[in-house]
Amino acid sequence: MKLTFRIRYRTVWGENLCVLLNDDETQIISLSTRNGDEWQGSFEYIPVGSNQLVTYRYAVYRDNICIRKELGAISHLFYLGNAQQNHYVIDDCWRDLPADSYRYSSAFNSIYTPQSYNKLSDSVGSCITFRALCPELGNRNQALGLIGSCNALGSWEYCRPLRMQEVRPNVWHITLDASSLQLPFEYKFVAINAESGAVEEWESRPNRLFNVQPLQRGETYLPMETEVFFALPARKFAGSAIPVFSLRSEGSCGVGDFGDLKTFVSWAASTAQHVVQILPINDTSITGSWTDSYPYNSISIYAFHPMYIDLRQLPALADAQFASRFEEERARLNALSVVDYEAVNRLKQSYLKEVYRQEGENVLKSDEFNTFFADNRHWLQPYAAFSYLRDLYGTSDFHCWEAYNKYDEEEIQQLCSPESDAYTFIGYYYYMQYLLHVQLLAVAEYARRKGVILKGDIPIGISRTSVESWVEPYYFNMNGQAGAPPDAFSVNGQNWGFPTYNWEVMEKDNYLWWRRRFAKMAEYFTAYRIDHILGFFRIWEIPTHSVHGLLGQFVPSLPMSADEIRSFGLNFRPDFMLRPFISEYILNTVFGEQSDYVRETFVRPLHHDLYEMRPEFDTQRKVEAFFEGKTDSESIWLKEKLYALISDVLFVADRNNPELYHPRIAVQNDYIFKQLAEQEQEAFNHLYNHYYYQRHNEFWYHEAMKKLPVLTQSTPMLVCGEDLGMVPDCVSWVMNELQILSLEIQRMPKAIGREFGCLNEYPFRSVCTIGTHDMPTLRGWWEEDAALTERFYHNELHHWGEVPKHAPGWLCKEIIEQHLQSPSMLCVLAWQDWTSIDESLRNPDVQAERINVPANPHNYWQWRMHITLEELMQADELNDAIRQMIQSSDRNTAC
Structure with a gap:
């Protein structure tokens, strides 16, 4: 034809x-x-x-x-x-x-x-x-x-x-x-x-x-x-954000699960909410310790964390004594105010292994499982093999394995063969992922029937010791660390430790790795949040010898030559501008009584009254190794001061070409900047502003437009971007062109010169919220900075008189109502902020509601609801108030 x-x-x-x-x-x-x-x-x-x-x-x-x-x-x-x-x-x-x-x-x-x-x-x-x-x-x-x-x-x-x-x-x-x-x-x-x-x-x-x-x-x-267009009204919705692990019900096992998530969807729908947003739910089982509680460091972009299996949906245990012991420990863990990550996972794993011994063989022979396996084999088999080998060798660092440390597809297929001695163990991971799939799919279908948008979260990074790093290392740059430059969350920047992406390789197969990842998400979610969407424009890459993020550089970027630096009126002096500036005055001022110890141990004389770091301490990782195991406050203080000393440079050499340079981020408050003459400071600031806010806009626009159209349009899910931090102008260009929803937070305004964002000016294509999981709750923020709170109370809320020391329920309700009245398509609030309006129900301990502190790289992600879902469903006064606020804001139309 x-x-x-x-x-x-x-x-x-x-x-x-x-x-x-x-x-x-x-x-x-x-x-x-x-x-x-x-x-x-x-x-x-x-x-x-x-x-x-x-x-x-x-x-x-x-x-x-x-x-x-x-x-x-x-x-x-x-x-x-x-x-x-x-x-x-x-x-x-x-x-x-x-x-x-x-x-x-x-x-x-x-x-x-x-x-x-x-x-x-x-x-x-x-x-x-x-x-x-x-x-x-x-x-x-x-x-x-x-x-x-x-x-x-x-x-x-x-x-x-x-x-x-x-x-x-x-x-x-x-x-x-x-x-x-x-x-x-x-x-x-x-x-x-x-x-x-x-x-x-x-x-x-x-x-x-x-x-x-x-x-x-x-x-x-x-x-x-x-x-074809008809007279359709703007669709606006309200909803709640909560981690699945934070859910609590009378029958849960010390941690939230997919059964609890279904109940939470019911609560949301009953209060006229039409969005439920969660944190990543991927398997993070790296060390087997509480540090695995960090949900953004997964070992698989596909596999879900086994702790989210709802054990109540599984067959009863045949061993009555085991079941009795389990129930006793379950009740104890479920009564805790926070998640005991290690104990919870030990208990749930013991139960799952017992059920697997009872039911696993029949499940793995079922038609339903075989269909699931056929559809997911490309990731499920490597994941199960990886998990088995991690358990066998006691580490997820595959470089340390005695065998299979380099992925070979044929060898792994033999290892995973039903005739293999390892198959019983590998089948256990098949079984768990199948259960997770079935349970989450049931939640997803239920949410659709209830008219609730289930919104997932796609982390920007992967673990260095993950299945993907093992199977597809060519997609990643292992000689760098992904992070974020300094912002309101962390003055030293954030070092996530993830490898960065090799976008040149990914482009060759039209970003197949990402398209598969998004397609898997679309099986369950109807909307998703792209964590750190700026990473698709450029990523903040930190050298592996650094602990903090200050010595990083954007990748890709356009570094500057020495001649170009001089063209800004700044006399470029590599011997001064590329090395830490350490003087007698700085040692005495920064280290005080410890200055002599620092001179004797960590630095050595250079010339006049200047010093340099000793070779054995000239990187932050070397200093970190020296202080390993020293947890007293004085050692921690000294270590952090030495980190700051090492990062006190004016320029950072380019990672690919040491003859090209990047101005060091946020250096204006450091000692080396203060050594410049006034004219040199002005020249540097001119160069700095050009580099960070003008130079890369067109370049980064085209970088993002290579990737994001392919990815965001590979599935029918609604796309939301987390566009916080050091946001160049080109980000809004791309997000508007691709109709990606932005994230708007009143206390993190995007307009230059404003202390607070203007809710009435939010774009329609946006998600507005009071705060994210990386920030204190509304009540926590209210108590952080009295002067800031006072300005907000008088200038934004337009109240007179004395400012309440603690945020009362009526004030929290007023702030929530203002957010609901904003033009944003989605108003998604942390569950803690919804409950803040009810003084009889909300958590008396304000600080206990904080989920994450980004400045703390060892944060324990263990926050739980302080009431059960059953109690929440019966909280008529709170639920009626939420329902009435949403209906008054015209956000109650079903999806």
């Missing part, structure tokens, strides 16, 4: 417009043009197998390289017609993201049920296929219809429209017998009642006119796809 594509698209000399055929873009069809504006091309198409669906996108190539491609998760598509149809003539227009593309996401649409496409009978000789995009009709019990001036289109009679078919979520088609249509004719798209078929709403635009040359037998004509 023949396909003819026709499209108008303005190009410049040297550019060529192509059609990328099928979702995997296996065929590239070049079009031709006479004027650089009107493009056309025909070719013979042979369907693959029995596939009757043709999908395609348009792309622009220059020198055989794709430089631009249509955006959006929805590709152009059409179905092949009856047996007579042998030529498809397709008129198109270039299509990027649909207007209000969030409406097309799975967060805003009911579960879509695929249907076979209705073909016309083989007796029909020529056809016309109308194609349209129109979201959310299913939520209103409607379908898209076509009505027009000729009899075949109902002659404008509201009871006779033609009903279109939803061939993909929000994509509507109808194929008509061309001979039944009297040309020319006028028509409109209409919203019709899904049951009666009558018109309920008309397009609010002039009639469309259809007039083409008569079609030949065997031809199917497809006019341009149309975006």
